[in-house]
Amino acid sequence: MTNTKRLATRGALAAAAFMAFAGPAFADDAKIDTGDTAWMLTSTAIVLMMTIPGVALFYAGMVRKKNVLATLMQSFAITALISVLWMVVGYSLAFGEGGAFIGDFSRVFLSGMTWDKPFTLGSGDGAVAFTIPEVVFVMFQMTFAIITPALICGAFADRFKFSALLWFIGLWSILVYAPVAHWVWHPNGWLFALGALDFAGGTVVHINAGIAGLVAAIVVGKRKGYGTENFSPFNLVLAVIGASLLWVGWFGFNAGSAAAASGRAGMAMLATQVATGAAALAWMFAEWATRGKPSVLGVISGAVAGLVAITPAAGFVTPGGSLVIGVVAGVVCFWASTSLKKALGYDDSLDVFGVHGVGGIVGALLTGVLAAGALSVTDALPEGLQGLLEGNPGQLMIQVYATAATLIYSGVASLILLKIVDAIVGLRVSEEAERDGLDLSLHGESVQ
């Protein structure tokens, strides 16, 4: 077996791992597993909860009073928009057979989707068989397609037009999210084939959203008063509720990505918990040491950084490995959201890049370092999926590659989309609207 082939196999298996290490495609009269299905239905519900009210509150709690409702509106409207778009075309482009780069139109309006038998993704050798019906897979994936663009909005909070938001996010979902999801999670996808490890969406969700946010923050420009006025959050209580629901919902995100109510799901849940706790503590102590006080915003930001960083690794690392990822993510994201941002001078309002972009990169790379083969042993791959520490430097290279590819494609494509939308409807509200607050000027409402 040549090295390339071995890697390809490894890739397929990585994804298969993500897909619950299913056996060969089921015969047509196979039954779905009710336990696995129960867990995936639950996971779908709590991943939806991550966006509404999770992200909505996390973000709304960090803006100034005059923009609280507009910030909630972004997450809620995106949830509605993607619910429809995913059904119409998004799922088909992401998970339709297609080629190495994008799916096809075979599932437009979900035509041809089955719901009463176990689902097999892809075909031929690389096919991944599930114990749940396709409709549940469609729903679970939809919640990922919803949260990713909702995350972006934090970067340009306080100044983006609502109409521009709908255009940008709608296009982005179809032209950026769907292809990247196909690359990584469809057996035909080129990053899947390459063997990139991404258990629950470090590249597809977090690096993708993080870089798109950074580009958008730069294109739309800084908030009026940035650096001089006091932009401190109106009501951090909301942000704490949001972060808490993100943490809880992330169990659906990561343990749900095992696609089964299995020990693997349990391992992913444990890794998530340990990394998150460690990252929250790490950010807290880093801030305490350098600024003199441990802030509430700091500890919740640290927790989210941990959740982000463990996402690609969740099913591949030991509890000890999770601890390392958590500590590194907490410290690095703290630095990225404070010193680095200051040094580079962009105004990423709620640190989408600092937390999701940087946290996603930390996680993707450390997955390549810390992947423990023992957790992914199969008959076909007796040594499992190993990282640098177990003597497999190739995996780290693949991770670098996948990270770079996502950063470049998402960055460039987002830039183009933003320029187009700017030309059509304009990205930024008027100076007066920004001053009066988006709540009143865009939505005619206000928090009293």
Added chain:
Amino acid sequence: MTNTKRLATRGALAAAAFMAFAGPAFADDAKIDTGDTAWMLTSTAIVLMMTIPGVALFYAGMVRKKNVLATLMQSFAITALISVLWMVVGYSLAFGEGGAFIGDFSRVFLSGMTWDKPFTLGSGDGAVAFTIPEVVFVMFQMTFAIITPALICGAFADRFKFSALLWFIGLWSILVYAPVAHWVWHPNGWLFALGALDFAGGTVVHINAGIAGLVAAIVVGKRKGYGTENFSPFNLVLAVIGASLLWVGWFGFNAGSAAAASGRAGMAMLATQVATGAAALAWMFAEWATRGKPSVLGVISGAVAGLVAITPAAGFVTPGGSLVIGVVAGVVCFWASTSLKKALGYDDSLDVFGVHGVGGIVGALLTGVLAAGALSVTDALPEGLQGLLEGNPGQLMIQVYATAATLIYSGVASLILLKIVDAIVGLRVSEEAERDGLDLSLHGESVQ
């Protein structure tokens, strides 16, 4: 087979569909299905979450500052009250064998309820067999019995006595909710026998609560200052959290109504998501077009309207059908909550009728139009349950009939109960209490 008989069978099957298309009653030593039970336990938890804190916050976020706590209090106290009443007598009246109109006293204090084997509802030919134990069925249904009266309270918010509330809701639960649930969901029930399709409670929950709310709003009279003072919401953030948790919890409501972790549950979840997204967008664009701005209150109201309308249809329609239901519900409920309400001049404070009543009716009727036979094919009914579009106009007539029956019975019975409670304790607080706010005058507390 005469047409009547065919319809009767169809009815039984409709409910059986709702009940997971179970096979013949299990032998006594049958085992419960742990996967199905896991999903039903989860569904129960998240449907409870719909009321507390879901409805509680959705409503509290729309009232003025002085009534925020009193509004939360209503949902919370109702949850406590019905938890006890349902166990004592409600469940027995709703799901006891009884006759066509009401159950019996065989399950008072839940005596005779089994918990260690699969449950069969009803007896004889029409019996519906489950794979979960009766105690889980009791709990799941309890959460429906809790949310329905909690929904009513929005109609008379800001002016109803708390003591009157306990009396009215207690009586209403026993004398209105339990019988209507029996009609529709017990194999002996006359609407079940008629073949009315109501997957998760369009009639029992939403039309029922909607009309009761309308009647109550009219009987108790308008709020002081209605139409002249600014009644805009104190803190829409709460309403957004509430609407979000309603959306998440509704997965338990609708997909849980499949009573199993099945593909059918997945289909119901998908239909719920698509209709809700579509309705939120439809209300938003309708408001944007007619009032100039898309409001946060509008988009969340649209989402709830979509959730309501898809409720009776969730297991019977395709994704495309859900989209249609969502769009129609969004636009019609927007019109009902603004123009219609204004034209008719009643003061339904938080639009219980406009959203739940009208949305429920839209859903019930469109289920009769859009039901797709392919989703409910069984050996006994090879063409499945079809709607008007598939050439079965009879189904639409049945839906009209079931809707009308619920509107009339619930409307009249609610009116009588309100008059009785008014005579005993009085329905409305004093003018001064209303002015000072219910928080202080009824509960001696206030939001600072």
Added chain:
Amino acid sequence: MTNTKRLATRGALAAAAFMAFAGPAFADDAKIDTGDTAWMLTSTAIVLMMTIPGVALFYAGMVRKKNVLATLMQSFAITALISVLWMVVGYSLAFGEGGAFIGDFSRVFLSGMTWDKPFTLGSGDGAVAFTIPEVVFVMFQMTFAIITPALICGAFADRFKFSALLWFIGLWSILVYAPVAHWVWHPNGWLFALGALDFAGGTVVHINAGIAGLVAAIVVGKRKGYGTENFSPFNLVLAVIGASLLWVGWFGFNAGSAAAASGRAGMAMLATQVATGAAALAWMFAEWATRGKPSVLGVISGAVAGLVAITPAAGFVTPGGSLVIGVVAGVVCFWASTSLKKALGYDDSLDVFGVHGVGGIVGALLTGVLAAGALSVTDALPEGLQGLLEGNPGQLMIQVYATAATLIYSGVASLILLKIVDAIVGLRVSEEAERDGLDLSLHGESVQ
């Protein structure tokens, strides 16, 4: 069989009951049950939700404006801290084989934990076999280890140093929580052997946290202005959200303690619901009768009292028994949190002892009275686990014994730990910091 031995067996079985009445240890190639695992993964998620945002909000909603964020911070930081500590050493000390009083270091850093086969706790005759993998058991138990110390914080709210909190809670978790959990839930534990009934943590969680809170409140001293200034809550809305999420999450706590998606889980859920509703009503009516108004704070406190009291009993009592426990808990905890507290003069800020301590004691004792044998019949124990009412006074004595042991050990050990931490970093903030509020003085932030 001597009486002692019979009791011992009974004890082992009591715990086995708690552990899903599992059969003999599985063969090595046994498969985990996906349905049971699905429910335990879900339970884990919603028990985490009980702490963040549940307890966080419940407590933050009761303090004054200047301490809201600091109160949230406590729950959140504890969640992070225990997530790491439990993995490092807590689990090993609580559930490692060890002896009668504490586990061992066999699971430090979770080494040796399995994740792909069913888990057996303990060894030999007393071993309890599960249908879920150990990693899921570790995670489920972690959420209990998180919430218990988070509960304590309510007792010394508004005046405790954050650094002292981290020290105290960290030590307490290892030196108090882990041993008590071992006593009660590990087959080797002496209270397990004695036959103490504690379905989901009445002693381990609630009595334990309640007495630790009382001791801490006394050691740290009263808040400045206690009894003279108006300490009424800043924003009870938060407390209502918190209480609601506690209620919902408690389904995971209690029904999850069946360790399976079983009828027994359903029975525990039903008991939880009925007791909680009854306790909320009981507190409400007691307050209404004695103070003239039913307060929102009262009804939610009553609900929490009910949840606490039913915790040890959930799987052992009938619906009627739950009703009794709920009513008694509501009235007694109301009295304890108002009259008793006033009479004794300690300042337990948010009534941790009055609700968790007293409610836990009520529940532990009434479990000994009301346990219904029919719910826990096994081949080995044909009459099931019976309480006083079924003619088994011995059970009540055991419950008294277990309660007293927990009160004494936890009370004394907490006192010692507090004194040590006081000596090292000091327990209480400066007078000025207390006056300015902990939000600003400890964390440099404020709610606007």
Added chain:
Amino acid sequence: MKMVVAIIKPFKLDEVREALTALGVQGLTVTEVKGFGRQKGQTEIYRGAEYSVSFLPKVKVEIAVTDSLVERVVESIQKSANTGKIGDGKIFVLDVSHAVRIRTGETNAEAL
């Protein structure tokens, strides 16, 4: 020129504003305040403790007017804010020695 300062019950604000507008008053400034006076507050309950709330929500309205209008303004507030119940509030009149409209720099009577 005078500054008329009225402390009134919050729910009377709209009525007072309308009465003043009828008199030709074109501007005023409103502040949420808490009042302590003869009117006793309701009792709040909190876990057994009872607090009689001594500060009640009131609204302060400030209107700068020319000397010629003062009397009518005071009278009109006194009528429109009156409920006849304790706690209706007070009107105070203070001297203003100078007024400026920020936008235009106009002063005194023209500034109002």
Added chain:
Amino acid sequence: MKMVVAIIKPFKLDEVREALTALGVQGLTVTEVKGFGRQKGQTEIYRGAEYSVSFLPKVKVEIAVTDSLVERVVESIQKSANTGKIGDGKIFVLDVSHAVRIRTGETNAEAL
């Protein structure tokens, strides 16, 4: 008649009110304000940015009193609101030319 306006530290409000009640003052009006002065605020942290909060929470107490009482009122506030630390606040006395009780229409001294 005078209007005594005191800007004090919030936690001193109850003490001041009691001191004034002891003098026979029957009413006063309280406003939450933010003060800027010699006292420097704490530093707030926000994602790496540090803001020194220049506005501090203060409470403004306004008491209309008869001329004869002014001196004692001022003195009593000065004592009861004093902590000796920077930021204790100020007392200003303004002239009131007219006062009315809305409920009864009583004026001046009787209106208080």
Added chain:
Amino acid sequence: MKMVVAIIKPFKLDEVREALTALGVQGLTVTEVKGFGRQKGQTEIYRGAEYSVSFLPKVKVEIAVTDSLVERVVESIQKSANTGKIGDGKIFVLDVSHAVRIRTGETNAEAL
């Protein structure tokens, strides 16, 4: 001594404060208020009802100054708070007959 009372647009607060500090003003007190005047508010929508918000958020700044500084203070506020658009606000000057610093008991000019 005078009390200068300025009603300004909220976002101008920092600018005004800086301008005043430049003049040597060492303290001031700020209150959030709602203003009613020629400037019309935006329309709020609420389930079909439309409310034109007649009260707009403003900020009231109160600065006690010695007579010699009054003119410059007024002028400086008028300049720094000016946007040239309707709703910029007003400045009123009232007499202060007495001032006390609570901390030290200093009076009048020394109290500021």
